[in-house]
Amino acid sequence: MQLYSYFRSSASFRVRIALALKGLPYDYSGVHLQQGEQSQPAYAEEVSPAQLVPVLRDGDALLTQSLAIIEYLDETHPEPPLLPADALGRARVRALAMDIACEIHPLNNLRVLRYLVHEMGVAEERKDAWYKHWVESGLAVVERRLAGQGATGRYCHGDAPTLADCVLVPQIFNAQRFDCRVDHVPTVMRVFDACMQLDAFRAAQPSACPDAQ
C-alpha cells in the first residue's frame, strides 16, 4: 500500500495511526500542502481531484476520506479491530469520530483558513479566534460524551484503541499547536495521554514522518 500524506495533516495522521495499530507496512508519499503540491497536475489529476490528503493506494484502487479509509482497513485487515463488535458500540465510536471529523476539523483546515484570510479579508487575530472557538467548543462536546458515558474506558471506547482515538489524537495535536485551551476537557486529555503511550500513536505522529520539517 502507498499513503499520500502530509506530516501536519490531521486527516493523514488518523490513517497513519490506523495503519500502525494494524501493523501494516506502506510506502509514504509526502504531499506538501503548504507548498501547493496538492494542486500540481501529477497529484490533482492522477491521485486526488479533490486536492486533499490522505489518499491510500491499495493495488489499483485509490481510496479517499480518512474515515472511509480506516473503515476499509478494518474490513480488509480485521485485527486488531478498530470498531466494537456490537452495533450500538460501533455507532458510538463512529459518532465520536464524527464529532471531530465533521464538527471541528472541517472548519479549521488549511484551505478554509486561507479562504477566511485571502477571500474574506479576515484579520489574523480573528482567524485565530475562529480556530480556537471551534476546537474548544467542539472538544467540550466530546468531553461531555466521554466523561458521562460508561462505555468510555482507558481509551474513547473501552480499553483498546478504536477509530475514535485515531481521530481524537490528531485533533489534540492541532489544539496544542494552535495554543487552544484544553484544561476544560480532562477526560479527553486522559485518553490522549493513554494513546500517546502506545508505540502506534507515537510512530504516526507528525514529527516521526519522513516529510517532517
Add this chain to the structure above:
Amino acid sequence: MQLYSYFRSSASFRVRIALALKGLPYDYSGVHLQQGEQSQPAYAEEVSPAQLVPVLRDGDALLTQSLAIIEYLDETHPEPPLLPADALGRARVRALAMDIACEIHPLNNLRVLRYLVHEMGVAEERKDAWYKHWVESGLAVVERRLAGQGATGRYCHGDAPTLADCVLVPQIFNAQRFDCRVDHVPTVMRVFDACMQLDAFRAAQPSACPDAQ
C-alpha cells in the same frame, strides 16, 4: 424509534431518507433550530449536549451523527442495504458521503453562518459568497468522481440508492435554496433527479415534514 429532526436540517434529512428507504416507522419530534429549541434544557441536557439534530432514539439508546445513525440502521435493519457488499464499494460510497458531509456541509450549517455574521462581522453578501463557494467547489469534486467512475449507475453507486444518495440529495436541496450554481454538475443532478423519483426521497423532503413551515 423516535427522530429528533428539523425540517430544513440536511443532516436530519439524510436520516429521514434512510428510514424511509428501509420502511421503518418512527415518531417525529421537531426541534426548531431557528427558534433555538436545540439550546433549551429539555433538549440540550436530555437529548443532545452538542445541541445538534438529528438524534435517533432507539429503545434506551440516543444515537447521534447522521452518518453513524445510517450505518447503525443499515446494520440493524439490513434490507434494503445502503452500503455495497464489497469493501471497495463500501469505501467508495462512504467517501462520496464524506465528500459532502465533511467537506461541504460543515462549513455551511446554521451555527457557522451565524458565527460569521455575529462574531466576525461578515457582511451578508460575503457570507452568501462563502456559502456558494463551498457548495459549488465541493459539488465539482463529487461531479468529477461520479462522472469519471464506472461504479456510478442510476444512483451514486450502481442502480440502487445508498448512503451516498442519502447525503447527496439534501445537499442539492440546500444548493437550490441558496441559489448556488448546479449547471457545472450534470451527473450529480442526473442522480438527484433519479432519487427524487423515489417515494422514499419525496416522503423525507423538508416540505413533507410535520414541522415544515
